[in-house]
Amino acid sequence: MSETDSPQTAQQPSHKPKFTFPSALTVLAIVTVAVWLLAFLVPSGQYDRNGSGAPIQGTYHRVDSGQSFVDRLNDLFLAPVNGLYGVQDEKTGQVGPDLAGELYGSAGVFLFVLAIGAFITVVFATGALDRGIGRLAHRLRDRGALLIAGIMVVFSVLGTVEGFAEETLGFYGLIVPLMLALGYDRMVAVGTIILGAGIGVLCSTVNPFATGVASSAADISLGDGIVLRFVMWVVLTAVTVAYVVRYARRVRRNPERSITGFLPGDRDQDAASEAEEPELTGLHKAVLVTMGLVFAFMIFSVVPWASALTGDADAKPYGFELGWSFPQLAALFLCAAVLIGLVARLGEQRLSSMIIQGAADFISPALVIVLARGVTVIMNNSKITDTVLHSIEGIVKGTSSGVFAIIVFVVNLPLAFLIPSTSGHATLAMPILAPLADFAGVSRAVVVTAWQAASGWMNLWVPTTAVTIGGVALAKVGYDKYLRFVWPLLALLFLMICGFVAFGAVLT
DSSP, X not given: OOGGGSHHHHTSOOOOOOOOOOOHHHHHHHXXXXXXXXXXXXXXEEOOBOTTSOBOTTOOEEOOOOOOHHHHHHHHHTHHHHHHXXXXXXXXXXXXXXXXXXXXXXXXXXXXHHHHHHHHHHHHHHTHHHHHHHHHHHHTTTOHHHHHHHHHHHHHHHHHHHOOOGGGGGGHHHHHHHHHHTTOOHHHHHIIIIIHHHHHHHTOSSOIIIIIHHHHHTTSOTTTTHHHHHHHHHHHHHHHHHHHHHHHHHHHHOGGGOSSOOOTTGGGOOGGGSOOOOOOXXXXXXXXXXXXXXXXXHHHHHOOHHHHHHOOTTOOOOXXXXXXXXXXXXXXXHHHHHHHHHHTTOOHHHHHHHHHXXXXXXXXXXXXXXHHHHHHHHHHHTTOHHHHHHHHHHHHTTOOHHHHHHHHHHHHXXXXXXXXXXXXXXXXXXXXXXXXXXXXXXXXXHHHHHHHHHHHHHTTTOTXXXXXXXXXXXXXXXXXHHHHHHHHHHHHHHHHHHHHHHHHHHHO
């Protein structure tokens, strides 16, 4: 026995603190300080602007920021405040809470996120969504491949329209036993849940936390580029479903080919002995229909129909177009939360508490957006935003539009790892990436699509996301085994995303 294995040593176990990746709020706080310090070293400069405020390529020149040390210290101190309701002075371009001009902060997006949180929490409080998915699973329990496809498509739809991700953690208790009872292994359940919702988020069409925040930061409509994103969602969802179904059939035919193997009792379950079909009452059906109509109306209200149907970005809007943005959408979801509560007969007390709880549950992503916007305020006031843009302009200058779109996708992969919050990542990156699209002659909507694809692709596997690491833990599947299962699909998706964003860039 070695000295380290002696009984005395064994009685005094070492308690090494286990490293955990910091939260998005902590990461952005560190980024805020780091950018503030870098602003002392990066030279100030700016582009000339056109009538719409967009930078004109080739006009970059050095300028004096005009800021004293006290001014810079004040910007650091007020960064979160400016990130929420900072106002940009029209003459100087400076941002501050007590200036006159145009709102620069993210107050509209902040309230929109809280409204979405209230709406989603009220929907879940009714039990309708859980019952609906449980009923689908029970009805298709004898048709395994169709069951997998059905659940994945439902999760993907929810992912693409409202960022359905963390909410999937509540479904492992239902789907894992069901998949085992049908002769599959635990990895099939993991793939069905993580990849189903994940591919929807990756191909977000109107997801407020990805497409919405990024579109706002890029100064475009939420509906811009929706046609490309919809086609991308259809194709990539079909490929992902086929991938999981193929693995499931292989395991069912030959259990020895399971990547995870089977735990004691996994093979003893019988689908025929599953609990009775969950009852879907009239109230539940009404809630599900109302929820569907709300999201359908949201899509209708933000899509620039004239541009989408004619292919002309400058087409005159049709008379029925609403052209809604975040203020109207925030009001829509607050009203929809109340409507769902009334339809489900939650009562005034419970409905009020659910709305408050929902807003509280979503305060974290809302604050992430504020902190990220605060970073851009520091860059703006120290006049280094255009300097950073100019340096990146030199890298992409001369590349074709398709190559440019692929570069945007690849560049955002490490950023998505460092900032796992899609909202924070979008708010931080878009002020730099969007003007680059103008220089490359590419639609800003393509940049938004490339950015969200990078964020969604990373979140399918990185261990810093609760959806992935929490999901494999709930399913009792090793993270290393999950990586072994998913890496061929990741490689395929990578290539397909590059093709889609390059094609979208060439079209514009």
